[in-house]
Amino acid sequence: MAKKKKGKLRANFRKNHQSRARNNDLTRRLSGDAESADDDVSRERVSGKGGLTRKKTIAGGEIVEDASGTIVLPEVDRDACVEGRVLRVQGLVSTVLTEEGRTRACATRQLLKQLSTELRHVVAAGDNVWVRPEGEGEGIIERVEPRHGVLSRTSRGRRHLIVVNVDQVLIVVSAAQPRLKPNLIDRYLVTCEQARLSPIICITKTDLVDRADLMPITGVYDQMGYDVRLVSVVDGQGVEELRASLAGKETVLTGQSGVGKSTLLNLLDPGLALRVQTVSAESEKGRHTTTTAELYPTADGGYVVDTPGIRQLQLWDVIAEEVAGLFRDIRPFVSHCRYGDCTHTHEEFCAVKDAVADGWIDTRRYESYVQIQAGDEI
């Protein structure tokens, strides 16, 4: 890779990091670390699903810090509202599946919107919300509940939520057509580790290869405690087990074009109206169809999240120094390096490199690490 390009990627890594620090400052300010006389009515700590949140009551509601930052929970008239789940957000309209068993096209309450300029994305795909119904198929989102399992990216200094309240990520790669790229699995895993989402590594199209050939690769992930599945829609391998793993869970789908995501979803749940595309034979690359994150309710009570515009998760907010800690197999050795700022590449007395030489860390995984921390593309 050219030096110049690498320098630019590193600069991006830094920029993201700095903007994250700024966002934290904003969070602190808004959640009450900076005192403000008129709204300091009461403060308490509450335990939410995503961990500790700080709560502070203001006129008409409370400010809560959840996994995605700071949000406002205004008081709502519960009798006049229905609960629901945001399936997708398109511009100012959120499509909400409500407890009535129907979808409503919803606008967002003015108070939430005013705050959105500073706090960003007041409503995101996956949000649990309170809706005041309007007419047959419309409504106003009055309140957004605290979030856990947040997938986000920072761009131009602002954090954008891709989807929230996620349980797991289904990393879909194919055994062939397109060829298996373990380094890509490693990248997705880094994203999952950083977002603290549990991954399922799903290798599709196993009917196209000799399955024994996959064992050296799957064995490495198995050993690290990752959940690895071999799947084929042609002979049905692994399909039932995968269906069971997705039941009742909210699962984000990620994978290159053409690896078989849509085909798999249609088989898992024929109700999922996802379009199956044919891979162009020459390029082994398909095309993207839509652009927004969308939740698809499945027959067994779960949701599959497809993000067609960004069907591949990326290392949006990962900085170089953070990468080693996000590799499960490298992490345990890091603290034994001689130099505190060891990058585990060119330094002497590096415990990570020793562990590679001694066979404790898989060489291919180490090479993946080197590429990722250098900001190289695959």
Ligand SMILES: Nc1nc2c(ncn2[C@@H]2O[C@H](COP(=O)(O)OP(=O)(O)OP(=O)(O)O)[C@@H](O)[C@H]2O)c(=O)[nH]1
């Ligand atoms: N042999 C074999 N072919 C498969 C399997 N799963 C999917 N395919 C084929 O792979 C091609 C691509 O599948 P898709 O489901 O469109 O892939 P995708 O990941 O949704 O692609 P994008 O929509 O571009 O992101 C189709 O021609 C499928 O028939 C499998 O298990 N075995």
Ligand SMILES: [Zn+2]
């Ligand atoms: Zn080192």
